[in-house]
Amino acid sequence: MQGKRRISLKKLNLVCLLVLFIAMTFLAGCGDDEAASMKTSSGHSRLQGQVTMPLEGVHLYVYKPGMDLYGPAFAISTATGIDGKFALELPDGDYVAVARKRAGGEETGPVVAGDNRSEFIKVSVQGGVVDMPVSAPVKIGDQRNFTGDIETSKTGLAGQILDSDGQPVANARVHVYDHVQMSERPKFVSEKTGPDGRYLIYLPDGGTYYLAARDKFGGPPKLGDLYGRYDKGTIEPSAVVVKEGQILKQVVITVTKVW
Amino acid sequence: MLRYFFAGLCFFMLSACTADPVLDLNQLEANARGGDQQAIVQLVDLLSAREPGLADRIYAITIEIGEKAVPVLLDKVHSKDKQLREYAIAALGTLKVVDAIPAISDVLSQKALERRYVAAWALGEIGSEAVVPVLINVLDDDNSEVRRYATRALIKLNKTAVMPLVEYLAKASGEGAAGAIRAVGDITDKRALQVLLAQSQGEQRAEAFLALGKLRDPSAEAALVAGLQDPDSLVRMNAAMALGRLGGPVAAEALTKTLEDDVHVVREWSARSLEMITGKPVLYRNSHDEYVRPYRVYH
Numbered sequence: 001m002q003g004k005r006r007i008s009l010k011k012l013n014l015v016c017l018l019v020l021f022i023a024m025t026f027l028a029g030c031g032d033d034e035a036a037s038m039k040t041s042s043g044h045s046r047l048q049g050q051v052t053m054p055l056e057g058v059h060l061y062v063y064k065p066g067m068d069l070y071g072p073a074f075a076i077s078t079a080t081g082i083d084g085k086f087a088l089e090l091p092d093g094d095y096v097a098v099a100r101k102r103a104g105g106e107e108t109g110p111v112v113a114g115d116n117r118s119e120f121i122k123v124s125v126q127g128g129v130v131d132m133p134v135s136a137p138v139k140i141g142d143q144r145n146f147t148g149d150i151e152t153s154k155t156g157l158a159g160q161i162l163d164s165d166g167q168p169v170a171n172a173r174v175h176v177y178d179h180v181q182m183s184e185r186p187k188f189v190s191e192k193t194g195p196d197g198r199y200l201i202y203l204p205d206g207g208t209y210y211l212a213a214r215d216k217f218g219g220p221p222k223l224g225d226l227y228g229r230y231d232k233g234t235i236e237p238s239a240v241v242v243k244e245g246q247i248l249k250q251v252v253i254t255v256t257k258v259w
Numbered sequence: 260m261l262r263y264f265f266a267g268l269c270f271f272m273l274s275a276c277t278a279d280p281v282l283d284l285n286q287l288e289a290n291a292r293g294g295d296q297q298a299i300v301q302l303v304d305l306l307s308a309r310e311p312g313l314a315d316r317i318y319a320i321t322i323e324i325g326e327k328a329v330p331v332l333l334d335k336v337h338s339k340d341k342q343l344r345e346y347a348i349a350a351l352g353t354l355k356v357v358d359a360i361p362a363i364s365d366v367l368s369q370k371a372l373e374r375r376y377v378a379a380w381a382l383g384e385i386g387s388e389a390v391v392p393v394l395i396n397v398l399d400d401d402n403s404e405v406r407r408y409a410t411r412a413l414i415k416l417n418k419t420a421v422m423p424l425v426e427y428l429a430k431a432s433g434e435g436a437a438g439a440i441r442a443v444g445d446i447t448d449k450r451a452l453q454v455l456l457a458q459s460q461g462e463q464r465a466e467a468f469l470a471l472g473k474l475r476d477p478s479a480e481a482a483l484v485a486g487l488q489d490p491d492s493l494v495r496m497n498a499a500m501a502l503g504r505l506g507g508p509v510a511a512e513a514l515t516k517t518l519e520d521d522v523h524v525v526r527e528w529s530a531r532s533l534e535m536i537t538g539k540p541v542l543y544r545n546s547h548d549e550y551v552r553p554y555r556v557y558h
Contacts, residue, residue, distance in 0.1 A: 066414045066415040066445070067415070164345075164373075164376055165374065178554070178556070179556055179557070180557060181557070205545075206523060206524075207523075207524065207527070208524055208527070208528075208556065224312070224315035224318075232406075232407055232437070232438070232441055233406070233407040233408065233409070233410025233414070233438065233441055233442070234410065234414070234444070235414060235445045236445075239500075241524050243523065244523065244547075245546075254403070254404055254407075256377075256404070257315075259352070259380065
């Protein structure tokens with residue numbers, strides 16, 4: 001199979017290379033689809049409501065219990081209009097809903113300061129129409145710093161990023177958050193790892209932090225990306241406690257493919 | 260003259276291509292989407308390709324082909340090629356193929372195999388009640404990624420997994436108990452309350468305290484208040500963290516005392532939980548000996 005795909009180079013001329021280049025560009029350009037999330041689904045029930053003030057351009061993200069509330073949603077509404085109203089068809093069941101409006105207009109990606117977002121709302125949809133008012137205030141706070149921007153301190157984190165085979169992962173970064181939801185931009189981001197997968201992050205203060213590692217930067221992890229949170233399987237990440245004046249060592253984060 | 264040049268060039272290209280043909284991925288994809296079984300086999304085999312990005316592209320196509328690719332994917336679950344096996348299992352999980360449960364469960368149980376995490380992940384995606392005992396069985400696996408994904412899968416299975424986990428927890432210890440505690444904590448089913456209270460007296464009490472906090476049952480308050488006196492600072496921190504979600508006046512009084520704990524993060528979480536219980540601002544002493552309010556870790 002591999003042999004069939006290879007092209008013998010001995011007869012290639014400039015035009016062949018050009019054709020190959022165009023073909024490769026075409027193949028590479030066939031971008032992956034967004035992670036599986038339904039815009040709407042045919043079902044028996046309808047979840048509808050209004051995002052107050054009213055607020056335009058808000059999407060309602062609906063998750064099933066147990067799903068990662070910051071990953072791809074089970075269903076996403078279309079953006080609300082000027083009246084702030086939304087409607088979504090869903091199969092009967094229990095859900096967790098959250099309204100988000102990103103200032104840049106994106107449908108996916110982290111919610112950052114200046115964006116609007118609601119609390120997580122538990123809702124049960126059982127036949128007919130369910131009305132749900134939603135309040136989505138503007139998020140305040142958060143900023144991101146590369147570790148290189150921080151003056152070297154005696155406080156920090158060190159460790160290694162590994163893949164599912166236990167091998168070091170190069171060209172990945174550790175993202176450090178101080179909020180458990182990890183939905184905002186990371187507070188600190190490490191420099192890229194080298195071939196040994198090792199990282200070192202200096203932090204201005206000790207405290208409770210939450211970590212993730214990934215090979216891409218910006219936006220939610222997509223199919224094929226390498227991504228891993230520092231957690232033990234729970235919905236929320238595990239807290240990493242860094243004492244003032246301590247470099248907490250041997251913090252290993254495993255990344256796996258996003259399926 | 261130019262015409263002859265291009266004619267020669269075309270002949271040259273054709274002769275090069277006929278000597279060693281290039282795989283036409285677009286044609287292969289079209290044939291596979293049309294249901295050509297041979298093309299599907301060829302496509303699925305490409306999941307073993309090491310060229311950057313190619314296997315991911317093939318994976319997306321395979322998922323879109325869906326049901327027609329399932330028999331071929333099932334054949335690859337026991338492939339010796341770890342990448343092909345990983346992609347095939349992931350695809351079967353994404354496609355929620357119930358018929359794949361026995362084969363994927365078998366891979367999960369073979370400790371010598373690499374990348375078994377994907378088997379735990381896929382079983383969680385398939386979501387059948389039948390996978391619950393299989394996942395519980397690997398909660399104490401030697402591989403931390405297998406344990407982590409099994410826990411996550413059980414949380415995803417949600418209410419279906421509660422009673423088997425409760426029964427398992429009655430006898431479990433070590434990593435197995437820790438994973439089961441984390442799972443029932445995130446499922447937040449009060450049927451797990453008693454077994455979590457029992458675990459809060461043992462070696463996994465730090466995990467049990469976090470899980471009790473997630474259950475938000477006030478009857479756990481006394482156990483958590485007692486946990487504030489634990490010799491292990493991580494246990495004290497978790498007890499303080501959990502009390503914010505369910506505590507009342509008794510918890511508030513106890514947390515006021517741990518505002519002066521020796522360990523900074525215990526003081527910080529005591530203040531944070533006190534604010535949650537009382538709704539009033541609370542100051543604690545940070546690592547610079549300044550009295551400050553805790554920042555809101557939950558948005």
